[in-house]
Amino acid sequence: xxxxxxxxxxxxxxxxxxxxxxxxxxxxxxxxxxxxxxxxxxxxxxxxxxxxxxxxxxxxxxxxxxxxxxxxxxxxxxxxxxxxxxxxxxxxxxxxxxxxxxxxxxxxxxxxxxxxxxxxxxxxxxxxxxxxxxxxxxxxxxxxxxxxxxxxxxxxxxxxxxxxxxxxxxxxxxxxxxxxxxxxxxxxxxxxxxxxxxxxxxxxxxxxxxxxxxxxxxxxxxxxxxxxxxxxxxxxxxxxxxxxxxxxxxxxxxxxxxxxxxxxxxxxxxxxxxxxxxxxxxxxxxxxxxxxxxxxxxxxxxxxxxxxxxxxxxxxxxxxxxxxxxxxxxxxx
Amino acid sequence: xxxxxxxxxxxxxxxxxxxxxxxxxxxxxxxxxxxxxxxxxxxxxxxxxxxxxxxxxxxxxxxxxxxxxxxxxxxxxxxxxxxxxxxxxxxxxxxxxxxxxxxxxxxxxxxxxxxxxxxxxxxxxxxxxxxxxxxxxxxxxxxxxxxxxxxxxxxxxxxxxxxxxxxxxxxxxxxxxxxxxxxxxxxxxxxxxxxxxxxxxxxxxxxxxxxxxxxxxxxxxxxxxxxxxxxxxxxxxxxxxxxxxxxxxxxxxxxxxxxxxxxxxxxxxxxxxxxxxxxxxxxxxxxxxxxxxxxxxxxxxxxxxxxxxxxxxxxxxxxxxxxxxxxxxxxxx
Numbered sequence: 001x002x003x004x005x006x007x008x009x010x011x012x013x014x015x016x017x018x019x020x021x022x023x024x025x026x027x028x029x030x031x032x033x034x035x036x037x038x039x040x041x042x043x044x045x046x047x048x049x050x051x052x053x054x055x056x057x058x059x060x061x062x063x064x065x066x067x068x069x070x071x072x073x074x075x076x077x078x079x080x081x082x083x084x085x086x087x088x089x090x091x092x093x094x095x096x097x098x099x100x101x102x103x104x105x106x107x108x109x110x111x112x113x114x115x116x117x118x119x120x121x122x123x124x125x126x127x128x129x130x131x132x133x134x135x136x137x138x139x140x141x142x143x144x145x146x147x148x149x150x151x152x153x154x155x156x157x158x159x160x161x162x163x164x165x166x167x168x169x170x171x172x173x174x175x176x177x178x179x180x181x182x183x184x185x186x187x188x189x190x191x192x193x194x195x196x197x198x199x200x201x202x203x204x205x206x207x208x209x210x211x212x213x214x215x216x217x218x219x220x221x222x223x224x225x226x227x228x229x230x231x232x233x234x235x236x237x238x239x240x241x242x243x244x245x246x247x248x249x250x251x252x253x254x255x256x257x258x259x260x261x262x263x264x265x266x267x268x269x270x271x272x273x274x275x276x277x278x279x280x281x282x283x284x285x286x287x288x289x290x291x292x293x294x295x296x297x298x299x300x301x302x303x304x305x306x307x308x309x310x311x312x313x314x315x316x317x318x319x320x321x322x323x324x325x326x327x328x329x330x331x332x333x
Numbered sequence: 334x335x336x337x338x339x340x341x342x343x344x345x346x347x348x349x350x351x352x353x354x355x356x357x358x359x360x361x362x363x364x365x366x367x368x369x370x371x372x373x374x375x376x377x378x379x380x381x382x383x384x385x386x387x388x389x390x391x392x393x394x395x396x397x398x399x400x401x402x403x404x405x406x407x408x409x410x411x412x413x414x415x416x417x418x419x420x421x422x423x424x425x426x427x428x429x430x431x432x433x434x435x436x437x438x439x440x441x442x443x444x445x446x447x448x449x450x451x452x453x454x455x456x457x458x459x460x461x462x463x464x465x466x467x468x469x470x471x472x473x474x475x476x477x478x479x480x481x482x483x484x485x486x487x488x489x490x491x492x493x494x495x496x497x498x499x500x501x502x503x504x505x506x507x508x509x510x511x512x513x514x515x516x517x518x519x520x521x522x523x524x525x526x527x528x529x530x531x532x533x534x535x536x537x538x539x540x541x542x543x544x545x546x547x548x549x550x551x552x553x554x555x556x557x558x559x560x561x562x563x564x565x566x567x568x569x570x571x572x573x574x575x576x577x578x579x580x581x582x583x584x585x586x587x588x589x590x591x592x593x594x595x596x597x598x599x600x601x602x603x604x605x606x607x608x609x610x611x612x613x614x615x616x617x618x619x620x621x622x623x624x625x626x627x628x629x630x631x632x633x634x635x636x637x638x639x640x641x642x643x644x645x646x647x648x649x650x651x652x653x654x655x656x657x658x659x660x661x662x663x664x665x666x
Binding site: 044059064099101154156 | 487490
């Protein structure tokens, strides 16, 4: 690594800029934590003694995971952020990542902007780029991220128990609202559009919160596919049911100004939220509040865990909300 | 992880088979080394105390790294093999890998065959699939592989010194010859074609050899982009020159039956060989032979390291071979 493509099939990314130079120019920095970073066959990393390694991988494809309108800085940010969000959901501290990048052509302006967005977030999260692969192809970004956490301390999907409080971080639904605006399904003024577009394109991984929820939360998952879908995974893994107050779900002022039907669709089945949904004992409410305050992230109690199976939605008066989002059977995939 | 795609943009891979079920059905097996494998936000792995982690990532794109004619078993094998080859070049023992797979559609026969090819090699190498991501998109496979080795034991590109012997494992050039046959540039009989096609589609990662070369070889790299290009990387990293006897380069009987010009092109600039090129002190010839014998891999002395810079090609009589492959400046990329 970097592995070069077999010469007979592969043209170079640029006439004057091959893969090797591209990596040297845009993606090579002095190794920090890594013993050996970009530029040998493998990167070498020395794990901290006694820690467990948390690993996650995500591939983003143009037109499926991002729109062609996204600026390269934001694409890079998001590709790394969605992976860091998986670390956050486990309570792992980011350490390093690898990047595989397929590009239709090696556009220098694109690469410079992509690298800028990538390293801005990576530096902030102290997460080091240790290796990569670049190739020509349909625009795709595949990142694998490594984190560390003390052995046995990981937040899992399987730890929720009846009686636990149910929480969500940040606000939900803005990314979905942005998508509706991009598709012309909803009209927003420029300020509102900029705000929800930012939520879609620059999600903030909740790594600081995840780390502080170790020993406090009983289970956690990050919301990438909509609250009901991802909460459904957590409930099934834990073998429990949940009741959620849809009126308690945290939302931005922009989303709160939409119709109730659209709000609920965005909140419950939005996708691309990258917030944490997690559970904790009612006796730990102060600890949850402290973790949230220390992480600088709002946390909202949205319901509770019950015995049984399935997800029940209610409004603030306690009445059942009949909804296509009421059953996560729709979201098994 | 697995991260599901945001529902509004993404159709499911199959009407009746979502990402979650696809992963459960084709790619989930009981966790072994991993504390927690496929199915939570992250995979958790406990590093062996005192070891260094070696990490490499490669993305393969249809039409660039493999032809559409490749059977899915072989595609999966190759995608994992090229990553394991990077571990081999560092002398690392394979431990685990993640898989990100983009597919135009979720064809069950394709997936079953892909999983079969993947696990056949993974099991043989004791390398555990610990996480993944599947999405719809242009056919692409991105694998990140993790290996372990004792701290300080990694084979690097930078360790070659003047006077060292220069070796290559296995045989070179068959993958390139297969590509020429696929393109109709050369005619081979069915047996010969089957043999070189196998070399192209089922490369054998030299992990066993790499592990045994720890403490024996002074430097190593795997040949993915042709001997001269990859040897060039090693020479520049080590700050040395090399002389290579082109007549000594190991080749199959099929390649040896081709014209001298084609042989040299395939041997020197073939690509997709996934053999190791490495250096060792002349005093360690017996140790190199023992490592090769124990690994069950042929190893051939092909030249020596000299002071200076650049790559000099000679024939068996010692005469200079004037060749476009003589300078790795052509292969800086």
